[in-house]
Each structure stands twice: as structure tokens, then as C-alpha cells.
Amino acid sequence: MAFDLLDTLKNLFNQEFSQKAATQLGESESSVQKALGGIIPAILTGLLHKAGTTTDAGGLADMVKEISLAGNLPGKGADILRSLFGNRAGQVTGTIARYAGIKESSADTLLQTAAPATVGVVGQQAGGEDLNATSLLSFLNNQKEAILHAVPAGLGLKDVLGIGNLGDISRKLTGPGDVTGVAESRVRTRWIWMLIFLVAVLLLLWYWLRGCNTGGNTNTMDSVTTGQMEDSAIDAVMEESPARESIKVTLPDGKVLEAYKGGIEDQLVTFLKDPDTKGGKDQWFDFDNLNFRTGSAELTEESQLQVQNLVAILHAFPKTKVKIGGYTDRVGDSVANMRLSQERADAVLRSLQAGNVRPVQLMGAEGYGSMFAKAAADAPNEERKLDRRISVGVREK
CATH class of the missing domain: 3.30.1330.60 (OmpA-like domain)
Structure with a gap:
């Protein structure tokens, strides 16, 4: 049976995930589900577009491989989005927010959560430890029609990417080899890695979404930046504020x-x-x-x-x-x-x-x-x- 990338990702970002995300982000569950319905194909389309326009397929494969084998995913979401969409990453966030009717900050959080998991699943299925430019392009060629068909009509992704239509992506993406042969030769190894990866991602997503505070008062913490390691200094968080009763x-x-x-x-x-x-x-x-x-x-x-x-x-x-x-x-x-x-x-x-x-x-x-x-x-x-x-x-x- 051919691997169904979109179905796997839908199972990963399922109703339970949407419920938790909706609670933590202060959005409705239906809006979060709609956002994810646009986010997953958007990230995959960004990957297709990148693969079809880059002159460094090996570098793209290395990036995907690194994400798929990474043991620590937090913080990589923004980097992945910049790699796929360049200076249009902010436009993608705004497009998702408008499409789903959610705040841009919520769209940004969901995108940064989904990007590592989505690219990671692609990497595992395209070769895992053995992933290279050939296997990545072959895998993407095999999945491209399903991915592009899944992009919601009202998302306006082609405008964000600056292309005439999504079909242009399909025509530009080419790669040697047949993904079926590649997949069959490595299917057992990949599925072992895939199961490990999915368990890790699910645990990570639960870790990210549990315990999120939905309120906010006076700040109490600084971020670590250059020049903030003077132990004699006190955090600059007690800024002048109106008198309190x-x-x-x-x-x-x-x-x-x-x-x-x-x-x-x-x-x-x-x-x-x-x-x-x-x-x-x-x-x-x-x-x-x-x-x-x-x-x-x-x-x-x-x-x-x-x-x-x-x-x-x-x-x-x-x-x-x-x-x-x-x-x-x-x-x-x-x-x-x-x-x-x-x-x-x-x-x-x-x-x-x-x-x-x-x-x-x-x-x-x-x-x-x-x-x-x-x-x-x-x-x-x-x-x-x-x-x-x-x-x-x-x-x-």
C-alpha cells in the first residue's frame, strides 16, 4: 500500500491536538482545525516549491534529514518556515490567520509547531538516515499531486508564493528514480524510524501544549541575551507602572x-x-x-x-x-x-x-x-x- 503522507499528518494533528491547542491559544476548536487544514498542505507546498526552484537539492535534503533525525525540535519551527518561504514567511502566517479567522500569534504558534513535525515525517519517509537529494525528490514527486490537491481553494497560497498557479510547482518539480522502488527497499527500516519519530513528536506536542498559561500580569522573567549575565544586576522587570491598590x-x-x-x-x-x-x-x-x-x-x-x-x-x-x-x-x-x-x-x-x-x-x-x-x-x-x-x-x- 502506498504511503499516505497527508493522512499520517492528519492523524498526528488530530482532534485531541486541536482541542488542547484551542484551549491554550484562546481560539475555537473549529478555527484551529481549519487552520491546521491549511497549515499542513501549505508547509508541504512550500517544500515542493523549494525543491522545484532550488539549485541546491542536496542542501535541501540535508535540512530535511537534520529535522527528521533531530532529537530536540523546539525552536526549529521558525527556521524551517524561513527556509521554505524566505521573506514571505510572515505572509504565510497572515494568510493562515485570515483563512481560519484566528489571531496571527495563534497562526504563528501553530505553524511553528507543525513545521518540524511535517518536515520530519517527510524526511523519515524519504529515506531517514539514508535520505539524499535523489530520494527526497522522488518521494516529493510521488506525493505532489495529493499535496497540491489538498491546498484549500480559499487559502490564496499561490499569491503568497508569487506563482501563476499551483500546477506550476508540479511541472517544475522533477527528480530521478522511482519512489516506489526506493520505498520498498527500505520500508521496514523506515517504519521503525517512523514509529519512533511519531511517538517522540506526540510526546513533544503534549509537552508544548500542556500547562500553558492563558493569562498575563506583570512580567517576572527576562530572556537570555548578550549582556544579561551580570549577577549583581537585577532583572529589568520592575518598570515604572501605575500605583496599585x-x-x-x-x-x-x-x-x-x-x-x-x-x-x-x-x-x-x-x-x-x-x-x-x-x-x-x-x-x-x-x-x-x-x-x-x-x-x-x-x-x-x-x-x-x-x-x-x-x-x-x-x-x-x-x-x-x-x-x-x-x-x-x-x-x-x-x-x-x-x-x-x-x-x-x-x-x-x-x-x-x-x-x-x-x-x-x-x-x-x-x-x-x-x-x-x-x-x-x-x-x-x-x-x-x-x-x-x-x-x-x-x-x-
Whole structure:
């Protein structure tokens, strides 16, 4: 039976994926599904177009091979889109957003999530470890008609690519050999790799989409960039802001906390006292007065007050179970941002443990880096600062 590339990708980005993505992005599930229906053939068409116009088929094959064998996919989505669409990558994002009726930031997140997985599946099926220009072009030739037929009529992809019609891509794409013979000679090896790859991708997508915070308050984290590693300096996150109203938050055990109106203590206690609310993976609250020394996971002294307030809240609500999440914006190296966000989330968790919070109430800490950042790397700081935060996820109450 011939391999069905589109069907495989549809199974990968299935209804469960759409449900999780819709929740985390604040979009409707139907809109996310529509977006994915355009994104998958758009990425594949971009690959076809690249293969038909490049003079370096070997370089393209190397890129696809690298993605297909990569053990660490986060952060590669933007690079893949730039490689396939060049300076038109932003236009692709806008086209998907308009087609599906979603925010451009949501379209960008979905594109960057889908690109590594889509190109990776192509690479595995086109040869895996043995992939070269010949096997890639043969595979694409075998799949091109199905891919181009799957492009939604209303997407307007030909305009983005600057071509007369999608049929031009089919005519330009040529390559030696017959993909059927190539596939049959390596089918067992490829399917072993394919299964491993799909499991890895599914785990990765779950990792990306779980625990995403849908809110945003005062920023608490910086991204790692050149010049931010001075341990004596303090993160530039306490920018001048309008005066905040101080309030007293009373806990069920009688303890009174000094806090800000609308701050994490106010929001969290109101949520925990409300009998109609439930915990879950989507219930997150942002620290609004938590800062670290630049480039480190060392909490500043003034930050300890809010951490101790959280300790008091967990003591007063002993059934509550929480998880700590760390996030950065898109500026800087994504791997370094991921590492720093994990270290900072761990630091907050250790502070809670030091406050004698019962171990059963603490469900761990996870750093998500810039994976859920909504603002572009070149966006104004006022937009990016909402992506820099430490959050508390209420899993049970």
C-alpha cells in the first residue's frame, strides 16, 4: 500500500491536538482545525516549491534529514518556515490567520509547531538516515499531486508564493528514480524510524501544549541575551507602572496577607474559595511581584514576600495541589531560555518546599521557555513582558 503522507499528518494533528491547542491559544476548536487544514498542505507546498526552484537539492535534503533525525525540535519551527518561504514567511502566517479567522500569534504558534513535525515525517519517509537529494525528490514527486490537491481553494497560497498557479510547482518539480522502488527497499527500516519519530513528536506536542498559561500580569522573567549575565544586576522587570491598590487578603485559617488588588494572592484565594470553580491543567495564576537577579535563578529579597504568601495560602487550603511553570519571551537563544525558565521554576518550588508546604501539594515545576510566547521577538517590550513570567497552576483544589 502506498504511503499516505497527508493522512499520517492528519492523524498526528488530530482532534485531541486541536482541542488542547484551542484551549491554550484562546481560539475555537473549529478555527484551529481549519487552520491546521491549511497549515499542513501549505508547509508541504512550500517544500515542493523549494525543491522545484532550488539549485541546491542536496542542501535541501540535508535540512530535511537534520529535522527528521533531530532529537530536540523546539525552536526549529521558525527556521524551517524561513527556509521554505524566505521573506514571505510572515505572509504565510497572515494568510493562515485570515483563512481560519484566528489571531496571527495563534497562526504563528501553530505553524511553528507543525513545521518540524511535517518536515520530519517527510524526511523519515524519504529515506531517514539514508535520505539524499535523489530520494527526497522522488518521494516529493510521488506525493505532489495529493499535496497540491489538498491546498484549500480559499487559502490564496499561490499569491503568497508569487506563482501563476499551483500546477506550476508540479511541472517544475522533477527528480530521478522511482519512489516506489526506493520505498520498498527500505520500508521496514523506515517504519521503525517512523514509529519512533511519531511517538517522540506526540510526546513533544503534549509537552508544548500542556500547562500553558492563558493569562498575563506583570512580567517576572527576562530572556537570555548578550549582556544579561551580570549577577549583581537585577532583572529589568520592575518598570515604572501605575500605583496599585493595596489590600488585605484573609485566609480561612485567619491569617491576613498584605497584597495588591488583582494580584496573585487576590485572584488565587478568590478562586480557591469559590465552590463553583475546579482545578485543572488550564487554571494558572501569574506572580506579579516576583523577580530574579539577571541571568540567574536567584530570587531577589523583595520577591520572598510573595513566595511566602503562596506558602501561607497552601497551608490554609491543604487540599490544593499546584504546579509551578516558568516562561520567557522569544528574545534570545531558545535553548538557553528553556534552561533558565526551568531553573527559575525550580527555585520557586524549592522556596515552597522550604516553607514546609506538604509534598503532596507540590506537583513539580516545569520550564517552557518561549514555547507559549505570544509576542514576536521584535515586538515592543510592553507586549513581550507579558510572556516573561512565573505561574502557579492549580491542578486540584
